[in-house]
Amino acid sequence: xxxxxxxxxxxxxxxxxxxxxxxxxxxxxxxxxxxxxxxxxxxxxxxxxxxxxxxxxxxxxxxxxxxxxxxxxxxxxxxxxxxxxxxxxxxxxxxxxxxxxxxxxxxxxxxxxxxxxxxxxxxxxxxxxxxxxxxxxxxxxxxxxxxxxxxxxxxxxxxxxxxxxxxxxxxxxxxxxxxxxxxxxxxxxxxxxxxxxxxxxxxxxxxxxxxxxxxxxxxxxxxxxxxxxxxxxxxxxxxxxxxxxxxxxxxxxxxxxxxxxxxxx
Amino acid sequence: xxxxxxxxxxxxxxxxxxxxxxxxxxxxxxxxxxxxxxxxxxxxxxxxxxxxxxxxxxxxxxxxxxxxxxxxxxxxxxxxxxxxxxxxxxxxxxxxxxxxxxxxxxxxxxxxxxxxxxxxxxxxxxxxxxxxxxxxxxxxxxxxxxxxxxxxxxxxxxxxxxxxxxxxxxxxxxxxxxxxxxxxxxxxxxxxxxxxxxxxxxxxxxxxxxxxxxxxxxxxxxxxxxxxxxxxxxxxxxxxxxxxxxxxxxxxxxxxxxxxxxxxxxxx
Numbered sequence: 200x201x202x203x204x205x206x207x208x209x210x211x212x213x214x215x216x217x218x219x220x221x222x223x224x225x226x227x228x229x230x231x232x233x234x235x236x237x238x239x240x241x242x243x244x245x246x247x248x249x250x251x252x253x254x255x256x257x258x259x260x261x262x263x264x265x266x267x268x269x270x271x272x273x274x275x276x277x278x279x280x281x282x283x284x285x286x287x288x289x290x291x292x293x294x295x296x297x298x299x300x301x302x303x304x305x306x307x308x309x310x311x312x313x314x315x316x317x318x319x320x321x322x323x324x325x326x327x328x329x330x331x332x333x334x335x336x337x338x339x340x341x342x343x344x345x346x347x348x349x350x351x352x353x354x355x356x357x358x359x360x361x362x363x364x365x366x367x368x369x370x371x372x373x374x375x376x377x378x379x380x381x382x383x384x385x386x387x388x389x390x391x392x393x394x395x396x397x398x399x400x401x402x403x404x405x406x407x408x409x410x411x412x413x414x415x416x417x418x419x420x421x422x423x424x425x426x427x428x429x430x431x432x433x434x435x436x437x438x439x440x441x442x443x444x445x446x447x448x449x450x451x452x453x454x455x456x457x458x459x460x461x462x463x464x
Numbered sequence: 465x466x467x468x469x470x471x472x473x474x475x476x477x478x479x480x481x482x483x484x485x486x487x488x489x490x491x492x493x494x495x496x497x498x499x500x501x502x503x504x505x506x507x508x509x510x511x512x513x514x515x516x517x518x519x520x521x522x523x524x525x526x527x528x529x530x531x532x533x534x535x536x537x538x539x540x541x542x543x544x545x546x547x548x549x550x551x552x553x554x555x556x557x558x559x560x561x562x563x564x565x566x567x568x569x570x571x572x573x574x575x576x577x578x579x580x581x582x583x584x585x586x587x588x589x590x591x592x593x594x595x596x597x598x599x600x601x602x603x604x605x606x607x608x609x610x611x612x613x614x615x616x617x618x619x620x621x622x623x624x625x626x627x628x629x630x631x632x633x634x635x636x637x638x639x640x641x642x643x644x645x646x647x648x649x650x651x652x653x654x655x656x657x658x659x660x661x662x663x664x665x666x667x668x669x670x671x672x673x674x675x676x677x678x679x680x681x682x683x684x685x686x687x688x689x690x691x692x693x694x695x696x697x698x699x700x701x702x703x704x705x706x707x708x709x710x711x712x713x714x715x716x717x718x719x720x721x722x723x724x725x726x727x728x729x730x731x732x
Contacts, residue, residue, distance in 0.1 A: 230643075234646075241654060244654050245506060245509075245660055246509075248664055249510065249660070251664075251666070252520070253519075256512050381492055381495050381496060381499075384499050388499040391502065391505060394505070395509055399509050400508050
């Protein structure tokens with residue numbers, strides 16, 4: 200218990216440092232907010248054009264489709280604000296050998312590299328996404344109640360856990376290959392598939408997005424929950440998958456760290 | 465005119481340097497090329513839209529052909545000089561490059577050209593998969609239109625490259641122009657035909673958009689290499705390309721020269 204309190208205190212201290220840095224540039228929040236709105240527009244326009252020709256596509260109306268877009272944008276913000284700045288820095292730590300300093304500290308190294316550089320700068324982006332999903336869900340003929348909204352948020356947390364784990368897998372490869380910075384951009388563009396309901400994809404691509412890289416689960420499931428169409432079994436599957444991914448990421452990280460032979464010694 | 469003669473003489477060596485650069489960063493290059501997959505996503509959604517009947521003259525095969533063409537054109541007319549300039553101007557590493565008899569833009573252009581074979585390599589499996597998926601896809605370029613297609617690709621690349629130089633030169637004043645450029649890029653994805661064929665847009669918007677430079681970069685080359693446009697029909701869109709290539713080149717030249725003068729005034 201004491202150990203847990205210690206960890207929480209360390210995490211809080213690191214978060215506070217990151218927030219204070221960001222707060223020095225308060226105007227950037229406004230800029231980020233405007234940019235997020237702009238990009239949301241860029242994401243929605245192709246859908247407006249497509250839905251101009253059809254009332255519904257594969258059982259999703261325009262409004263329902265925008266719920267998925269909202270969830271996607273929120274997840275994108277989580278990735279860019281809370282996952283990428285942290286885990287992305289590991290590649291550099293490995294290359295420069297400065298991971299030594301992290302490993303020397305008494306706290307768990309994975310925990311340290313996972314929270315130290317979070318930036319609240321992407322909160323407006325997450326807010327825009329959640330607002331879009333929320334407004335569109337409220338406009339459904341059968342709007343979701345607090346229970347469904349809670350399940351949707353829980354599923355978004357699961358999605359975050361899965362995304363985090365995949366990023367750990369990618370970063371762990373840097374212990375072997377050293378230069379992998381732009382693999383993360385590849386992940387970002389694979390996540391791009393999540394801006395549409397997974398049923399829009401056919402054949403092998405849908406299989407890939409369902410079973411191998413569960414992007415469909417990450418953005419479509421929360422939207423399905425808000426529509427009241429997700430079975431309890433589906434929600435439990437998502438929880439199990441997220442737990443499995445987290446566990447795997449822990450194992451992969453432990454294996455990778457054993458490979459690390461500091462650059463200085 | 466002297467610089468252009470010098471550039472022509474030096475270009476083969478620049479190309480060789482560019483090629484060596486691309487070879488040493490081949491894995492990264494391939495990964496970068498793989499990130500330009502947005503047209504693939506759009507292909508799936510439009511395929512679903514057209515599943516119950518053609519949309520605005522496009523059926524499933526036409527969409528498959530259009531987006532296969534978009535993937536190809538995007539790989540061939542791309543440029544990244546704006547990111548090079550952002551980096552070089554901010555860190556000052558552009559100074560030694562400016563001392564050389566030929567400006568750094570020539571090397572950037574040579575690098576773009578040198579990357580083409582690698583980018584093609586990425587395309588082969590993707591296009592093959594699309595062809596297996598929709599064997600009847602509309603991707604028919606007649607031999608007679610090959611020169612037009614090549615010219616359209618070159619013009620499209622020039623428009624994109626020179627626009628990027630303009631944004632890059634902005635760094636001489638603001639030190640960072642990546643953010644502003646991303647705004648332009650967003651408009652580019654919507655109005656170039658990158659995410660959907662422009663003729664599917666409402667007519668009112670289309671009548672404005674067709675005067676903008678964006679479609680010169682994607683839609684015009686795509687409609688030629690997919691065989692949508694052929695014979696004399698390619699002339700009007702290519703005249704639009706040429707006009708914008710000239711305008712953008714002039715603008716790039718002007719902003720570059722002004723920027724350089726300002727950079728020297730810094731004494732950096």
